[in-house]
Amino acid sequence: MSWVERDLKVIWHPYTQMKTALPPVPIVRGEGACLFDENGRKYIDAVSSWWVNIHGHSHPYIAQKVAEQLTKLEHVIFAGFTHPTAIELAERLLNILPGNQQKAFYSDNGSTAVEVAIKMCLQYWHNKGDKRIKILAFKNAYHGDTFGAMAVSGRSAFTAAFDSLLFEVEFIDLPDKHNIQNLIAQISNLKSNLACFIFEPLVQGAGGMLMYEAKYLNELMAHCRKEGVLLIADEIFTGFGRTGKPFACDHLTEQPDIMCFSKGLTGGTMALGLTTCTQQIFDAFLSDDRLKTLFHGHSFTANPVACSAALASMYLFLDDTTEINIKKG
Numbered sequence: 001m002s003w004v005e006r007d008l009k010v011i012w013h014p015y016t017q018m019k020t021a022l023p024p025v026p027i028v029r030g031e032g033a034c035l036f037d038e039n040g041r042k043y044i045d046a047v048s049s050w051w052v053n054i055h056g057h058s059h060p061y062i063a064q065k066v067a068e069q070l071t072k073l074e075h076v077i078f079a080g081f082t083h084p085t086a087i088e089l090a091e092r093l094l095n096i097l098p099g100n101q102q103k104a105f106y107s108d109n110g111s112t113a114v115e116v117a118i119k120m121c122l123q124y125w126h127n128k129g130d131k132r133i134k135i136l137a138f139k140n141a142y143h144g145d146t147f148g149a150m151a152v153s154g155r156s157a158f159t160a161a162f163d164s165l166l167f168e169v170e171f172i173d174l175p176d177k178h179n180i181q182n183l184i185a186q187i188s189n190l191k192s193n194l195a196c197f198i199f200e201p202l203v204q205g206a207g208g209m210l211m212y213e214a215k216y217l218n219e220l221m222a223h224c225r226k227e228g229v230l231l232i233a234d235e236i237f238t239g240f241g242r243t244g245k246p247f248a249c250d251h252l253t254e255q256p257d258i259m260c261f262s263k264g265l266t267g268g269t270m271a272l273g274l275t276t277c278t279q280q281i282f283d284a285f286l287s288d289d290r291l292k293t294l295f296h297g298h299s300f301t302a303n304p305v306a307c308s309a310a311l312a313s314m315y316l317f318l319d320d321t322t323e324i325n326i327k328k329g
């Protein structure tokens with residue numbers, strides 16, 4: 001049996017109507033920007049395998065670092081234990097993020113990085129005894145497929161079967177010069193109830209590459225900050241050079257309170273999620289009262305092999321030639 005025949009017997013693919021879809025392309029090798037099937041046919045990976053791959057497939061430096069890590073420590077529980085690769089990665093990343101990002105919380109993928117960000121905000125207010133429970137998001141947003149991430153995403157075919165179970169979110173239009181004052185007024189009306197505002201900075205990827213200007217996002221962010229609304233920048237798609245600077249937030253003058261990363265974090269090699277936050281948010285969880293703890297984690301939180309891929313990717317990303325190549329692109 002061919003790979004395709006064997007696949008069709010046992011596999012259920014994501015976002016795929018299995019009744020009508022074309023058979024999947026069996027890929028057996030990747031190199032640079034290209035993928036190869038079992039017959040040696042070459043494909044340009046123009047979607048960077050869902051926007052995750054930033055240095056090319058099977059990069060030898062990342063492969064070497066992952067192989068080294070595998071023979072040292074493949075995994076360790078991350079509550080009560082730590083390991084050098086997770087620490088070094090958090091140090092390196094925080095060093096290149098907006099200055100207010102002080103703490104890093106690991107998870108497994110983009111959706112979980114968003115879940116963590118939402119939980120941080122909602123529990124921040126809960127821990128402070130404030131009843132802010134509403135979330136503000138953009139129409140057409142996409143933040144992932146788990147329930148919290150779906151709730152803050154635009155309602156679509158992706159969410160249709162679950163809409164009645166998703167918590168209510170205030171959705172606003174992308175800002176522009178015509179509607180910015182209206183949007184600010186809308187936020188003012190909701191302010192005492194708003195826990196946070198989550199957004200994909202400058203471009204909504206899955207929504208259809210919908211671009212909007214830094215100037216108006218800055219205005220919305222500044223207004224939210226004035227009203228005490230926490231700001232979550234979902235950089236899962238835009239992070240690691242996708243908008244010409246390391247992060248889309250580097251185009252802004254305002255800084256978010258929380259940032260979400262995945263996809264390019266490991267150079268596209270392995271699944272890893274990361275949510276960073278300010279000292280102020282972290283401090284709201286410090287207490288002798290156990291109930292103020294952030295009770296969130298995954299079996300593979302901060303997996304050392306994924307962290308080693310991310311560290312290697314970061315090393316390549318911060319190399320001068322990468323910046324030159326981005327500018328050329």
Ligand SMILES: Cc1ncc(COP(=O)(O)O)c(C=O)c1O
Pocket residue numbers: 109110111112114142143144145200205206234235236237238262263
């Ligand atoms: C902006 C944004 N947030 C979150 C996600 C979800 O990430 P994941 O697919 O790793 O769960 C995506 C995925 O496309 C995304 O583009």
